[in-house]
Amino acid sequence: MSKVIAVSNQKGGVGKTTTTINVAAALASSNTKVLLIDLDPQANATSGVGISKDTQITSYEVLLGSQPLENGIHDTRIEGLYILPANQNLAGAEVELVEVANRENKLKEALSMATFDYILIDCPPALGLLTLNALVAASHVLIPVQAEYYALEGLGQLLGTVQAVRQGANRNLEILGVVLTMYDKRTTLSEQVATELKNHFGEKLFKTVIPRNVRLAEAPSFSRTIFEHDKWSKGSRAYKNLSKEITKRVS
Secondary structure, three states, X not given: OOEEEEXXXXXXXXXXXXXXXXXXXXXXXXXXXXXXXXXXOOOHHHHHOOOOOOOOOOHHHHHOOOOOHHHHOXXXXXOOEEEEOOXXXXXXXXXXXXXXXXXXXXXXXXXXOOOOOEEEEXXXXXXXXXXXXHHHHOOEEEEXXXXXXXXXXXXXXXXXXXXXXXXXXXXXXXXXEEEEEOEOOOOXXXXXXXXXXXXXXXXXXXXXXXXXXXXXXXXXXXXXXXXXXXXXXXXXXXXXXXXXXXXXXXX
Protein backbone atom coordinates (compact mmCIF):
# COMPACT_ATOMS: atom_id res chain seq x y z
CA MET A 1 0.00 0.00 0.00
CA SER A 2 1.31 3.44 -0.93
CA LYS A 3 2.60 5.76 1.76
CA VAL A 4 0.88 9.04 0.91
CA ILE A 5 2.55 12.21 2.24
CA ALA A 6 0.87 15.61 1.92
CA VAL A 7 3.40 18.45 2.09
CA SER A 8 1.44 21.37 3.46
CA ASN A 9 1.70 24.84 4.94
CA GLN A 10 -0.84 27.52 4.08
CA LYS A 11 1.89 30.15 4.36
CA GLY A 12 3.62 30.77 1.03
CA GLY A 13 7.36 30.92 0.51
CA VAL A 14 8.32 28.29 3.07
CA GLY A 15 10.09 25.93 0.66
CA LYS A 16 7.12 23.59 0.33
CA THR A 17 7.47 22.81 -3.38
CA THR A 18 11.27 22.62 -3.16
CA THR A 19 10.89 20.13 -0.32
CA THR A 20 8.27 18.06 -2.16
CA ILE A 21 10.30 17.80 -5.37
CA ASN A 22 13.63 17.00 -3.74
CA VAL A 23 12.29 14.54 -1.17
CA ALA A 24 10.44 12.76 -3.99
CA ALA A 25 13.62 12.63 -6.09
CA ALA A 26 15.71 11.38 -3.14
CA LEU A 27 13.18 8.64 -2.35
CA ALA A 28 13.10 7.58 -6.02
CA SER A 29 16.88 7.19 -6.03
CA SER A 30 16.55 4.38 -3.48
CA ASN A 31 14.95 1.95 -5.95
CA THR A 32 11.44 2.99 -4.95
CA LYS A 33 8.57 4.00 -7.19
CA VAL A 34 7.42 7.54 -6.34
CA LEU A 35 4.50 9.61 -7.63
CA LEU A 36 4.61 13.38 -7.22
CA ILE A 37 1.17 15.00 -7.35
CA ASP A 38 1.06 18.71 -8.12
CA LEU A 39 -2.04 20.04 -6.37
CA ASP A 40 -1.05 23.70 -6.56
CA PRO A 41 -2.52 25.82 -9.41
CA GLN A 42 0.84 27.64 -9.64
CA ALA A 43 2.20 24.30 -10.94
CA ASN A 44 5.74 24.95 -9.74
CA ALA A 45 6.31 21.27 -8.97
CA THR A 46 5.33 20.49 -12.56
CA SER A 47 7.83 22.89 -14.12
CA GLY A 48 10.36 22.00 -11.42
CA VAL A 49 10.77 18.50 -12.82
CA GLY A 50 10.75 19.67 -16.44
CA ILE A 51 7.12 18.98 -17.40
CA SER A 52 5.20 21.55 -19.46
CA LYS A 53 2.27 23.32 -17.81
CA ASP A 54 0.43 22.97 -21.14
CA THR A 55 -0.12 19.26 -20.50
CA GLN A 56 -3.65 18.20 -21.43
CA ILE A 57 -4.47 15.83 -18.56
CA THR A 58 -3.63 17.13 -15.10
CA SER A 59 -4.65 16.84 -11.47
CA TYR A 60 -7.64 19.05 -12.35
CA GLU A 61 -9.18 16.44 -14.66
CA VAL A 62 -8.36 13.63 -12.22
CA LEU A 63 -9.92 15.46 -9.26
CA LEU A 64 -13.11 16.20 -11.17
CA GLY A 65 -13.31 12.61 -12.40
CA SER A 66 -13.17 13.27 -16.13
CA GLN A 67 -9.92 11.30 -16.44
CA PRO A 68 -8.48 8.38 -14.45
CA LEU A 69 -5.20 8.83 -12.59
CA GLU A 70 -3.16 6.65 -14.95
CA ASN A 71 -3.98 8.87 -17.94
CA GLY A 72 -2.38 11.89 -16.31
CA ILE A 73 0.85 10.35 -15.03
CA HIS A 74 4.11 11.35 -16.75
CA ASP A 75 7.63 9.96 -16.51
CA THR A 76 10.34 12.39 -15.39
CA ARG A 77 14.06 12.42 -16.14
CA ILE A 78 14.62 10.69 -12.80
CA GLU A 79 14.23 6.93 -12.84
CA GLY A 80 11.45 5.85 -10.49
CA LEU A 81 9.91 9.33 -10.21
CA TYR A 82 6.57 10.06 -11.90
CA ILE A 83 4.33 13.12 -11.77
CA LEU A 84 0.67 14.02 -12.05
CA PRO A 85 1.11 17.61 -13.27
CA ALA A 86 -1.00 20.72 -12.72
CA ASN A 87 -1.75 23.97 -14.50
CA GLN A 88 -3.78 27.09 -13.80
CA ASN A 89 -7.05 25.25 -14.55
CA LEU A 90 -6.74 23.67 -11.12
CA ALA A 91 -7.70 27.01 -9.54
CA GLY A 92 -11.24 26.41 -10.80
CA ALA A 93 -11.52 23.11 -8.96
CA GLU A 94 -12.10 24.86 -5.63
CA VAL A 95 -15.33 26.34 -7.01
CA GLU A 96 -16.42 23.37 -9.13
CA LEU A 97 -16.04 20.86 -6.29
CA VAL A 98 -18.28 22.82 -3.89
CA GLU A 99 -21.46 21.32 -5.35
CA VAL A 100 -20.03 17.80 -5.70
CA ALA A 101 -21.00 15.04 -3.25
CA ASN A 102 -18.11 13.74 -1.11
CA ARG A 103 -15.99 16.52 -2.55
CA GLU A 104 -13.23 16.09 0.04
CA ASN A 105 -12.73 12.44 -1.01
CA LYS A 106 -12.08 12.91 -4.73
CA LEU A 107 -8.30 12.58 -4.58
CA LYS A 108 -8.51 9.59 -2.25
CA GLU A 109 -10.87 7.87 -4.69
CA ALA A 110 -8.53 8.62 -7.60
CA LEU A 111 -5.57 7.11 -5.73
CA SER A 112 -7.39 3.97 -4.58
CA MET A 113 -5.76 1.75 -7.22
CA ALA A 114 -2.35 3.49 -7.31
CA THR A 115 0.68 1.18 -7.06
CA PHE A 116 3.52 3.38 -5.85
CA ASP A 117 5.79 3.01 -2.84
CA TYR A 118 5.40 6.71 -2.03
CA ILE A 119 3.00 9.38 -3.19
CA LEU A 120 3.96 12.97 -2.34
CA ILE A 121 1.36 15.73 -2.72
CA ASP A 122 2.47 19.33 -3.18
CA CYS A 123 -0.39 21.29 -1.59
CA PRO A 124 -1.31 24.89 -2.41
CA PRO A 125 -0.57 27.67 0.12
CA ALA A 126 -4.16 27.70 1.40
CA LEU A 127 -6.47 25.57 3.53
CA GLY A 128 -9.19 25.12 0.90
CA LEU A 129 -10.73 22.08 -0.80
CA LEU A 130 -7.52 21.15 -2.61
CA THR A 131 -5.53 20.89 0.62
CA LEU A 132 -8.46 19.14 2.30
CA ASN A 133 -8.46 16.53 -0.50
CA ALA A 134 -4.74 15.99 0.06
CA LEU A 135 -5.16 15.53 3.82
CA VAL A 136 -8.04 13.09 3.38
CA ALA A 137 -6.01 11.05 0.87
CA ALA A 138 -2.78 11.10 2.92
CA SER A 139 -1.38 8.78 5.52
CA HIS A 140 1.04 11.47 6.72
CA VAL A 141 1.48 15.24 6.57
CA LEU A 142 4.90 16.90 6.33
CA ILE A 143 5.06 20.55 7.37
CA PRO A 144 7.93 22.76 6.10
CA VAL A 145 8.52 25.87 8.23
CA GLN A 146 10.95 28.60 7.27
CA ALA A 147 13.50 30.03 9.70
CA GLU A 148 11.90 33.48 9.84
CA TYR A 149 10.24 35.69 12.42
CA TYR A 150 6.65 34.66 11.71
CA ALA A 151 7.49 30.95 11.41
CA LEU A 152 4.78 29.73 13.77
CA GLU A 153 2.14 32.15 12.54
CA GLY A 154 -0.76 30.25 11.04
CA LEU A 155 0.55 26.84 12.06
CA GLY A 156 -2.18 26.57 14.67
CA GLN A 157 -4.80 26.81 11.93
CA LEU A 158 -3.10 24.06 9.90
CA LEU A 159 -2.79 21.80 12.95
CA GLY A 160 -6.45 22.46 13.72
CA THR A 161 -7.41 21.40 10.19
CA VAL A 162 -5.30 18.24 10.51
CA GLN A 163 -7.01 17.44 13.80
CA ALA A 164 -10.46 17.99 12.28
CA VAL A 165 -9.61 15.64 9.40
CA ARG A 166 -8.38 13.01 11.88
CA GLN A 167 -11.64 13.22 13.79
CA GLY A 168 -13.70 12.90 10.63
CA ALA A 169 -12.74 11.89 7.11
CA ASN A 170 -9.29 10.37 7.77
CA ARG A 171 -8.68 8.86 11.19
CA ASN A 172 -5.34 7.41 10.04
CA LEU A 173 -3.72 10.77 9.24
CA GLU A 174 -0.50 11.37 11.17
CA ILE A 175 1.80 14.36 11.40
CA LEU A 176 5.03 12.96 9.97
CA GLY A 177 6.96 15.94 11.23
CA VAL A 178 8.04 19.54 10.87
CA VAL A 179 11.13 20.42 8.83
CA LEU A 180 12.97 23.72 9.24
CA THR A 181 13.83 25.32 5.89
CA MET A 182 15.92 28.32 4.76
CA TYR A 183 18.09 27.89 7.85
CA ASP A 184 21.15 30.13 8.20
CA LYS A 185 23.35 29.07 11.11
CA ARG A 186 25.10 32.46 11.05
CA THR A 187 22.00 34.28 12.27
CA THR A 188 20.58 34.42 15.77
CA LEU A 189 17.07 34.41 14.31
CA SER A 190 17.50 30.96 12.75
CA GLU A 191 18.68 29.58 16.07
CA GLN A 192 15.77 31.19 17.88
CA VAL A 193 13.23 29.74 15.45
CA ALA A 194 14.85 26.29 15.70
CA THR A 195 14.64 26.44 19.51
CA GLU A 196 11.02 27.59 19.38
CA LEU A 197 10.05 24.77 17.02
CA LYS A 198 11.88 22.22 19.17
CA ASN A 199 10.04 23.43 22.27
CA HIS A 200 6.71 23.34 20.46
CA PHE A 201 7.00 20.11 18.44
CA GLY A 202 9.60 18.07 20.32
CA GLU A 203 10.40 14.80 18.54
CA LYS A 204 8.16 15.77 15.63
CA LEU A 205 10.85 18.26 14.51
CA PHE A 206 13.21 16.59 12.04
CA LYS A 207 16.88 16.60 12.98
CA THR A 208 17.78 17.57 9.42
CA VAL A 209 17.49 21.27 8.63
CA ILE A 210 17.37 22.62 5.07
CA PRO A 211 19.93 25.41 4.68
CA ARG A 212 19.54 28.68 2.86
CA ASN A 213 21.58 27.65 -0.18
CA VAL A 214 22.24 29.41 -3.49
CA ARG A 215 22.36 26.19 -5.51
CA LEU A 216 19.04 25.09 -4.03
CA ALA A 217 17.48 28.42 -4.99
CA GLU A 218 18.87 28.21 -8.54
CA ALA A 219 17.67 24.69 -9.36
CA PRO A 220 13.98 25.50 -10.16
CA SER A 221 15.00 28.08 -12.77
CA PHE A 222 16.67 25.23 -14.68
CA SER A 223 13.69 22.88 -14.08
CA ARG A 224 15.98 20.57 -12.13
CA THR A 225 16.03 18.89 -8.76
CA ILE A 226 18.97 19.81 -6.54
CA PHE A 227 20.51 16.39 -7.27
CA GLU A 228 20.58 17.16 -10.99
CA HIS A 229 21.73 20.75 -10.49
CA ASP A 230 24.49 20.23 -7.92
CA LYS A 231 24.63 16.86 -6.19
CA TRP A 232 27.54 17.98 -3.99
CA SER A 233 25.80 21.06 -2.57
CA LYS A 234 24.69 21.52 1.04
CA GLY A 235 21.09 21.50 -0.17
CA SER A 236 21.55 18.12 -1.85
CA ARG A 237 23.08 16.57 1.27
CA ALA A 238 20.29 18.01 3.41
CA TYR A 239 17.48 16.56 1.28
CA LYS A 240 19.21 13.16 1.16
CA ASN A 241 19.36 13.17 4.95
CA LEU A 242 15.76 14.33 5.27
CA SER A 243 14.53 11.55 2.97
CA LYS A 244 16.35 8.99 5.15
CA GLU A 245 14.63 10.37 8.25
CA ILE A 246 11.27 10.27 6.47
CA THR A 247 11.81 6.66 5.42
CA LYS A 248 12.52 5.65 9.02
CA ARG A 249 9.48 7.48 10.35
CA VAL A 250 6.95 6.08 7.89
CA SER A 251 8.31 2.58 8.42
